Amino acid sequence: MATRTTTSKNSQAAPLRVGLLGTGPWAQRVHGPALAAHPGVELAGVWGRRPEAAGKLAETLGTRAYADPDALFAEVDAVAVALPPDIQAELAARAARAGRHLLLDKPVATAPEAARTLLEAAADVASVVFFTLRFSTATEPWIAQQAEAEGWFTGRAEWLGTIYAPGAQSAYAASPWRHEKGALWDVGPHALSVLLPVLGDATSVTAARGPRDTVHLLLRHTSGASSAATVSLTAPERAGGVAVEFRGETGAAMMPEVWGEGPVVAYGRAVDALLTAVRTGTPHPCDLRFGLRVTEILAEAERGLPASA
Structure with a gap:
């Protein structure tokens, strides 16, 4: 595997050369700035499905498209991905x-078969x-506690987004x-990312539809506890949170x-986590195995949903 040896941002080892895949709002606002600013990383290039957008983002970040x-894979040690999950x-x-290390976004895929192929x-x-x-500085230690x-x-977890609420204006609303896929796949992973490490893996999941794209989940966990999650991207603006x-x-x-x-700092901490995993060989709790499990649970929930009206 042709990759550079790297370590944490306080080390003198060569920085990890990272290529960014994606040019949308999340790449522009979070991935790109965090990678460009990280002292343990050299942002070596950008690729996007729209060449003109890749060129513009690369210029903004001081790298090449x-x-x-x-061709980008051949020049880097790792890739950071800000693309639709599939x-x-x-x-x-x-x-x-x-042989390139991976810094991915959630969900890793919406089909368990694709996530398993990626894990292999x-x-x-x-x-x-x-x-x-x-990875956020306030919530990460709280979850660990x-x-x-x-x-x-x-x-109980509620993630009530408003990007598709009547009258709302969001850069992410144009995302096909x-x-x-709606809230189940966009913000459902966030809810599971907190519930699972605290209560244990899900042994069963039941899903029901709410208003618009809202989905309600009921889960049983290996600890014996149960949980409920409500996720939406269409909540009224005053109801969001x-x-x-x-x-x-x-x-x-x-x-x-x-x-x-904020998310740029949180993403920088995810970069730290990747650097540590590369250096030590010890998997991070939020590695692809966890990403696959989240996809499996959400896919099971989706299969159980009745057809929308």
């Missing part, structure tokens, strides 16, 4: 087969999946895959409302 993703799965598998391709490389709450506690009885709560023998615990310094 590539017309062919495989495009991500295919390209990330190609990069992994070329990435057997010899490090991987980290960017679940925002697992709850995971160490015992005796949880139930959990979000419009097609995120809340997570656990209740058990020690009482109730509410997730901090302020997550930290």
Whole structure:
């Protein structure tokens, strides 16, 4: 596997050469700036499905655009992906087969078969999946604290997005895959990323439709606890927000409302996690195995949903 040896941002080792795949709003606002600013990384290039957008983003970030993703893979040690999930799965598998480490976004795919193929391709490389709450400076330690506690009885997660609310204006509303797959696949991974490490893997999941694209999930967990999650991208603007709560023998615990310094900082911490995984060979808790499990649970929920009216 032709990759450079790297380490954390405080080391003197050569920086990890990373290629960015994707040019949309998330790549422009989060992935690109975080990679360009990270002291342990050299942002070596950008590829996108729209060459003109790739050229513009590369110029903004002070790097070069590539017309062919495989040409970019040949020049880097790792790829960071900001693409729709099923495009991500295919390209990330190609990069992994070329020996490139992976920094992915959630969900890793919307089909379990594609996620399993990606995991097989990435057997010899490090991987980290960017679940925002697992890397934000306020929520990451809170989740770890709850995971160490015992005796949880139930959990509740609500992620009520408003990007498709009447009158709302969001840069992400034009995303075809979000419009097609809805909240279950866009923000459902966020809810699971908090519930699973605290309550254990899901042993069963039941799903029901709510208003518009809203989905309600009921889960049983290996700990014996149960949880409920409500996810939406179409909530009224005044109803939007995120809340997570656990209740058990020690009482109730509410997730901090302020997550930290924002997604760029959180993504920088995900880059740190990838650097550590590359250096040590120790898988991160949010690696592709966890990403696959999230896809499997959401796919099971989707199969159980009644047809929309």
